[in-house]
Amino acid sequence: MFVGGAETKQAAPVVQYHGVGADVSYKTGYADLANEGYKKNAIVYRCINEIANGIAQTPMSVYSDDQELEAHPLISLLRSPAPTTGYAEFFQSMVSQLLLSGNAFIVRSGPDAGEPQELYLLRPDRMRIKPGKHLPYAYEYVVDGKVAERYLVDPETG
Structure with missing residues (x-):
């Protein structure tokens, strides 16, 4: 099909199939x-x-x-x-x-x-950064949802 001198095409249909009970989480x-x-x-x-x-x-x-x-x-x-x-x-x-x-x-x-x-x-996936005013206030190492260790940031040296 042509519209205003330019050819336009319809997008191909997209079909996504998931069987019953299939994991579709991302x-x-x-x-x-x-x-x-x-x-x-x-x-x-x-x-x-x-x-x-x-x-x-x-x-x-x-x-x-x-x-x-x-x-x-x-x-x-x-x-x-x-x-x-x-x-x-x-x-x-x-x-x-x-x-x-x-x-x-x-x-x-x-x-x-x-x-x-x-x-x-x-492990980076276990780290939480606690924000401060200009720098992070602390870094927390979290295991099983609990803070296992907290590393305070020195405001002078970062």
């Missing part, structure tokens, strides 16, 4: 999206792994001004962020979480006033 949680988009989709799985592995294989350096440091507490911490986690595994997991959820949360372990001794990744 999955939107982190675990569901990671399962559907990451585990069950070979292309997404490969892309995320290629990016995460590439970053995890890139050596990190610490500089003071323009001088690369051979020894520094941060170098030691990144080489072995936790007793059971090495550099590559930590960064691969962190980048994967970032690509899957848009966030990656790292918590430090060690003395409050001193250097961190260990780093751990927190």
